[in-house]
Amino acid sequence: MTDLVLGISAYYHDSAAALVDGGRPIAAAQEERFTRRRHDRSFPARAVQYCLRAAGVTLDDVTAVAYYEDASLKFRRVLATYLGAVPRGRQSFQATLPPWLSWKLRTPRQVERELAALGLGTVPPISVRKHHESHAASAFFPSPYESAAVLCIDGVGEWATTTLWHGRGDRLDQLAELRFPHSLGLLYSAFTYFCGFKVDSGEYKLMGLAPYGRPRFADRIREKLIDLKPDGTFKLDMRYFEYHRGQVMTGRGFERLFDGPRRSPEGALTEREFDLAASVQQVTEEVMLRLAATARELTGERRLCLAGGVALNCVGNGKLAEAGVFDEIWIQPAAGDAGGALGAALAVTAERGARREHLATGRDAMAGSLLGPAYSDAEIGAYLDGHAIPYRRMERDELSRTVAEKLADGAIVGWHQGRMEFGPRALGARSILGDPRNPDMQSTMNLKIKFRESFRPFAPAVLAEHAKDYFEINQESPYMLLVAGVADQHRLEVRSGGERTGLDLLKVRRSTIPAVTHVDHSARVQTVGPDVNPAFHALLGAFKEHTGCPVLVNTSFNVRGEPIVNTPAEAYTCFMRTNVDYLVIGSFLLDKAEQPPWTADDNWRTEIPLD
């Protein structure tokens, strides 16, 4: 161990902890995976305990704690917002000022207290970083690039909502920023809210909705909501928004502009929501493209690193990659605020002169983002035996072959292997897998496994060496953060049977891998190399050998509204509650047909809140 720094993000959305050793991430996890509360914002006590345990250390061995944003600067922005919003905003003032005065302003003290309460040693000094500094550090320092332009785009931290940086070697310099309330992330969130989805988590659904609609509101957005300069910088017309003066995102002005009141959360999706999604997506992509062009111009770099919540917009990222503004793009897998924990820690180690030693390997320093807890075969076996759960134990080759055959026969398989993913996507460590060639797989998985809306698409995991045969992609996409078109040779002629719109579009078979082909022939690709997750790579290889197809459907191992599973016990519970046919945990294969009847809980679905 050289220089251990513990990073923490907390108290807003998706709390997390990360441990960095001399500039190298060694452990990281979101608190929700331990507390089982989705997007848990409380102090990440369990995640901190995990990180220290993973490294076999206590707080006495940690030289600094890095906190991912500056509360006092954020409070000044909140005050300025009260002033700017008068005479409206009294309710917001009454609701938000007391917590600021009682504890939020002293967040570092709070972090110190909560750490001390863990009883894991003396709390080292706390270094407060800026929100976008944390994002930028998480985007550049672990990237595989010697030098790069760095763009961070999110809702808001302190003041900054968009920042542009230049990373060179071990240095990272900020060049420019845009400030609250002018925020691309909040513009997207406003539409998310208006379309009846949850702010801070429903954005991903809105993006999934976009291909079903026509961007007929895009011009209205450009005319009324956003003043966009040629270099991608912008201001929003705040008369149409409410987030700067209240607890909601949009108000009457927005309703007048977009033909009526917002959709209620579980109300029916209409043509308007599809079209709104398509429109805001188009404008977002336009802003991203212009900002990227500016980043290229101002830095002269040929590679781009991305972080911030907007960098989870994999459709926009795909458009960026396709446009070829940069030769290559690397996106921090935990691009949202959870990744701020990692970035804050990396900012501290960089300041202390940590070298980016992973550059010599040509790969990034994220280890496939597999930075979470792992469970040994001994632990898994003890759990299974302890609960009298029937299983077969196999060597990797046999396991891959057997599972590949089951998948090809139409089975849906829960896949729990090695260290858990850090960030929102399941990448083959806590995944549910299926055969992408099966035309019914998408609706089966949505309705019978995930219990969620049928429009939501699934992502393909593809052997990296065959990615180009199946997708129009010319770089790696290890974190499922780039959307690419399905390659021509795998597209199918779509018979025109009248003009289909909205969800009717779903029923059309568009490619040889329909379960992962979106209505616009796109797919959220994850390329899988042999290094970071050998078990998953071996499975894809076995499936290719058996079927000729190097692609699997890969969706997160959870049901709607629940965090991704962490432990073998959680995996087993999810397996038994859903129509998953087989479960693989480490070297163990479990067959649903052999399991004792599941009687533990009948009303679990009412216990999990809708997402």
Add this chain to the structure above:
Amino acid sequence: MRNFLLAVVYLLVVVPAGFVARLVRDPLDRAVRPEQDSYWHYTPVGRAAVTGSVTR
């Protein structure tokens, strides 16, 4: 009671202060500026947030 006090503070302090602040300079910088070709706030050189080791 607390809400009443906060409402009084809002009306007697925040509202007047807000109107005055906006006369001087809008804290949220809302005005559209057709004459500018960019909305960037450039970071002064040397004020880089993460400096790292300078020896390379």
